[in-house]
Amino acid sequence: MRLLDTETGQFVEKDPEGAIYAILSHTWDRDGEQTYEELKKIQRRYDPESNLPPRRLHAGGSDDIILSPPQQDRGGPVPPAPSSQLPSHSASVTARRPTARKRLTEPEVDALLLFFEVHGISDPTPASASNDHNPALGAEYHVTSPQSIWDDPDLSPKIRNACVVARNNGYRYIWIDSCCIDKSSSSELSEAINSMYKWYSLAAVCYAFLADVPPGHDHQAVGSDFRKSRWFTRGWTLQELIAPINVEFLSRDWAPVGSKHALDGLVESVTKIARRALLHLDPLDKFTVAQRLSWAADRETTREEDKAYSLLGIFDINMPTIYGEGDRAFRRLQEQIIQRIPDQSLFAWGMGLPAGSLSPQPSSSASNNPVVLDAVQTLQSLFADSPARFSCGGSVHRIQLLASYNRQLQYTFTPYGIHARFRMIALTPDLLSRVLLPHRTVERALLGDSEGWYLLILMCEHAEHPGYLLGRVCHITPSKHLYPGYIRTVTGRWSREPETAMDLFLLSPESIRPLLPLAEVEVFIPHPDRVDLPSRLRSQPYVAIRLVVLMETRDALRAHGYATELRGPDPGHPATHWLTLSKDEHTIVIKFQHVLKDDGRRFKIEADARMSRTPESSSRLERDRDYVFWWDSMQWSLRPNAPPSQTISLGAPAEGGLAVDLGLDFAGTGVYYVRVEILGAPPAYSEAPVEPSLFVRGSSRGAIEPASG
Known part of the structure; x- marks a missing residue:
C-alpha cells in the first residue's frame, strides 16, 4: 500500500x-x-531527509491550515506533538508566518557576480542601495526559495x-x-x-x-x-x-x-x-442484499462502471475492473453476489411497495369500479440494471421459511443463461382476484398464455408485514427463459381512476398454506442482450415522437393491394402523423396524435382510424371509425417483450368490413416503427370501452428499447 x-x-x-x-x-x-x-x-525537487514539517507558532503545537498555496517558504522543522483529537483551536485560515531567508556567504556572492559578468547580465543593485531602500535587509543578498515540499506553491x-x-x-x-x-x-x-x-x-x-x-x-x-x-x-x-x-x-x-x-x-x-x-x-452480512443496495440507490458516479465497483467491499467481493463495459459491470456484480450470498432479496427490486395489502384501501367509489388486469412481460432481466432500482429495498428483510420451502439455492452458468430452480405459484385470474387483490372488483384478467405466468416466491418479507412472502410477477417462455413482468390495471377509456402497475405482491401465510407444496420450476436467466441500448439512452425523456413505416411493412401491404403513405408532422401539426392505406374499394386513414407530459417522461399516442368507400363502390359502412391508444410512463422502467398490438374494427362483417392490427416497435429515443396487418373481417361489434395498451418499447425478437425510469 x-x-x-x-x-x-x-x-x-x-x-x-x-x-x-x-x-x-x-x-x-x-x-x-x-x-x-x-x-x-513535485517530490523530486526535494531531499526526502530535509522535507520535514514547518515550524509551529501556536502554543498548542499544531500546524496551520492554509487554504491557498503559500508564496513564501516557512521556517525550520519542529516534530509534531501527538494528539488524540483534532486541534481544539479553529483550523481556519491564519496569518502567514514571516519567511525565513537564507544569507549567501561571501564566496557565493563572488561566484554569483562572476556568473552575471560571463553571461552579460547587469549587476544586481548594490547592497548599499538595497539597504537605503529597505534597511531591514542586511548587507548580504537575500534569496527566497522553498525550504520544504509543504511550501511548494x-x-x-x-x-x-x-x-x-x-x-x-x-x-x-x-x-x-x-x-x-x-x-x-x-x-x-x-x-x-x-x-x-x-x-x-x-x-x-x-x-x-x-x-x-x-x-x-x-x-x-x-x-x-x-x-x-x-x-x-x-x-x-x-x-x-x-x-x-x-x-x-x-x-x-x-x-x-x-x-x-x-x-x-x-x-x-x-x-x-x-x-x-x-x-x-x-456485521454487514446481517443486512439483506436489497437493503445494502438501497444505500446506493440515490448515489451517483462519474463512470457508469463505478456504480458496481464502488460496492465490491460492501459485499466482500473481488472481481476484475473493466472500464468500458458500462452497466454490465452491475450485472457482473450481481452474478458474483448470487454465487456467494444465498439471498433472493437481490430480485426484490421494482416499482415501489408491493401491491395487495400494502397498498392503502381504495375509496368506496374506486372499489366499485371494476378493473381489467393485463399481464405484460418485459425484456428487463431478473437482474436490475442499476442500484437505483432498489430505492425501496431498505424495507426488504430475511424471513424464516417453512420447512417445506427451505432449500439450497444453486445457480449454474451455461451458454443458455444462468440455470436456476425457483419456487413458483401459477398466476391465474382466480389468484389475482381472490388472493392478491381482494379489495378490487376484477372484471377479467388478460393473461394471454396463462401457463407461462407465475409468481416467483422470494425468501424475504417486507418490514411492515412480517411473515408475508414476496412474490415477483414473471413470465417463462417456451425455451424456459425467465423474464420479469407486471400486472397493470386497465380502467377503461373514460375512467378517472389512475392506472397502476404491480410487479411485487404480498402473500400472507394463510394464502400460501393451501398452495403448499410450492412447485419448483426450472428456468434460465438469459445472458445480457448485446443489442440493448445503454441505460442512459434508454431512460432519456422524449422531446418529440416520430413514426416510421418500414419497407417490409409497405411490401406486405402492397401484397394485399394497398398503397401506403405516411405524412407529418408539419409546422401546423407538430404532434400528428397521418397514415393512408389506399385500395380500389376503400381508403383507410389512421391519424396518430401524441401527447408528452412531465417533460417527456410520460406520453400517450392515440390512433383514430376512418375507412371510406370509393365512389365506384356501392356498399355503405355502418361503422367506419375506430379508436385505440397506447401510453407509457418512464417511472416504471418497463420494457415489454411482445409489444401489445391494438385491433381496430372498421365496418361490420356483412358489409365487407376489416379488422386492422396496429403495433408500435421502439427504434430509438422517440422513434417508433408502425406495424400494420390486415386481418380480414372484423369481430362482432361490441360497446365495451376501449382498453389502452402499454406503450410499445421493443419487438418480440428483442429489438432495442429504452428502460424507463
Missing part, C-alpha cells in the same frame, strides 16, 4: 495490516485532482491540509486516493479498487472532508449544508463512510464538525443507512 508521509511529503510502501495511518474521504474537484505523477514531480492545498490535519493528530502516514494510486497502471488501479474497502476499514481514522459545508452552522437543522453535502450523494463515499470504525467529518476550512458516532442519528437520516451498520454494531 502506497502511503504519504505527513512529515517528509514522500511516498512510502507499507503493509496496511501493520501500519497506523489516516485516510481521506472526499469528493473530487470538478477541475480535477493532483495525480500521482504530478505529486511525484504547486502542491495541492487539499493534499497539504490533509497532511496537516493528520500530522497534528499524531499520524505519520495518510492515504489519499487521488494521489496515492498510479492510475496509469490498470493493474494497480484494479488492485486498489478491490482493496479499497479493506484499506478504509484498517485506517485508524478516516477524515471525511466536506468541501461544501461551512463551519459553525447548525448541521442538525432541516436543509442544512451538512444534510445537502455532495459527499453524501457520491457512490464511492458509501464504503468510505461504512468501512472505517472512526470517521471524523471536516468542514470546508478543515475544522472539525463531529464524528460518525457523535452524529449517528443525523447521518442515518441523511443516508438511510441503518445505524447499526454505520457503527459496526451488526
Whole structure:
C-alpha cells in the first residue's frame, strides 16, 4: 500500500495490516485532482531527509491550515506533538508566518557576480542601495526559495491540509486516493479498487472532508449544508463512510464538525443507512442484499462502471475492473453476489411497495369500479440494471421459511443463461382476484398464455408485514427463459381512476398454506442482450415522437393491394402523423396524435382510424371509425417483450368490413416503427370501452428499447 508521509511529503510502501495511518474521504474537484505523477514531480525537487514539517507558532503545537498555496517558504522543522483529537483551536485560515531567508556567504556572492559578468547580465543593485531602500535587509543578498515540499506553491492545498490535519493528530502516514494510486497502471488501479474497502476499514481514522459545508452552522437543522453535502450523494463515499470504525467529518476550512458516532442519528437520516451498520454494531452480512443496495440507490458516479465497483467491499467481493463495459459491470456484480450470498432479496427490486395489502384501501367509489388486469412481460432481466432500482429495498428483510420451502439455492452458468430452480405459484385470474387483490372488483384478467405466468416466491418479507412472502410477477417462455413482468390495471377509456402497475405482491401465510407444496420450476436467466441500448439512452425523456413505416411493412401491404403513405408532422401539426392505406374499394386513414407530459417522461399516442368507400363502390359502412391508444410512463422502467398490438374494427362483417392490427416497435429515443396487418373481417361489434395498451418499447425478437425510469 502506497502511503504519504505527513512529515517528509514522500511516498512510502507499507503493509496496511501493520501500519497506523489516516485516510481521506472526499469528493473530487470538478477541475480535477493532483495525480500521482504530478505529486511525484513535485517530490523530486526535494531531499526526502530535509522535507520535514514547518515550524509551529501556536502554543498548542499544531500546524496551520492554509487554504491557498503559500508564496513564501516557512521556517525550520519542529516534530509534531501527538494528539488524540483534532486541534481544539479553529483550523481556519491564519496569518502567514514571516519567511525565513537564507544569507549567501561571501564566496557565493563572488561566484554569483562572476556568473552575471560571463553571461552579460547587469549587476544586481548594490547592497548599499538595497539597504537605503529597505534597511531591514542586511548587507548580504537575500534569496527566497522553498525550504520544504509543504511550501511548494504547486502542491495541492487539499493534499497539504490533509497532511496537516493528520500530522497534528499524531499520524505519520495518510492515504489519499487521488494521489496515492498510479492510475496509469490498470493493474494497480484494479488492485486498489478491490482493496479499497479493506484499506478504509484498517485506517485508524478516516477524515471525511466536506468541501461544501461551512463551519459553525447548525448541521442538525432541516436543509442544512451538512444534510445537502455532495459527499453524501457520491457512490464511492458509501464504503468510505461504512468501512472505517472512526470517521471524523471536516468542514470546508478543515475544522472539525463531529464524528460518525457523535452524529449517528443525523447521518442515518441523511443516508438511510441503518445505524447499526454505520457503527459496526451488526456485521454487514446481517443486512439483506436489497437493503445494502438501497444505500446506493440515490448515489451517483462519474463512470457508469463505478456504480458496481464502488460496492465490491460492501459485499466482500473481488472481481476484475473493466472500464468500458458500462452497466454490465452491475450485472457482473450481481452474478458474483448470487454465487456467494444465498439471498433472493437481490430480485426484490421494482416499482415501489408491493401491491395487495400494502397498498392503502381504495375509496368506496374506486372499489366499485371494476378493473381489467393485463399481464405484460418485459425484456428487463431478473437482474436490475442499476442500484437505483432498489430505492425501496431498505424495507426488504430475511424471513424464516417453512420447512417445506427451505432449500439450497444453486445457480449454474451455461451458454443458455444462468440455470436456476425457483419456487413458483401459477398466476391465474382466480389468484389475482381472490388472493392478491381482494379489495378490487376484477372484471377479467388478460393473461394471454396463462401457463407461462407465475409468481416467483422470494425468501424475504417486507418490514411492515412480517411473515408475508414476496412474490415477483414473471413470465417463462417456451425455451424456459425467465423474464420479469407486471400486472397493470386497465380502467377503461373514460375512467378517472389512475392506472397502476404491480410487479411485487404480498402473500400472507394463510394464502400460501393451501398452495403448499410450492412447485419448483426450472428456468434460465438469459445472458445480457448485446443489442440493448445503454441505460442512459434508454431512460432519456422524449422531446418529440416520430413514426416510421418500414419497407417490409409497405411490401406486405402492397401484397394485399394497398398503397401506403405516411405524412407529418408539419409546422401546423407538430404532434400528428397521418397514415393512408389506399385500395380500389376503400381508403383507410389512421391519424396518430401524441401527447408528452412531465417533460417527456410520460406520453400517450392515440390512433383514430376512418375507412371510406370509393365512389365506384356501392356498399355503405355502418361503422367506419375506430379508436385505440397506447401510453407509457418512464417511472416504471418497463420494457415489454411482445409489444401489445391494438385491433381496430372498421365496418361490420356483412358489409365487407376489416379488422386492422396496429403495433408500435421502439427504434430509438422517440422513434417508433408502425406495424400494420390486415386481418380480414372484423369481430362482432361490441360497446365495451376501449382498453389502452402499454406503450410499445421493443419487438418480440428483442429489438432495442429504452428502460424507463
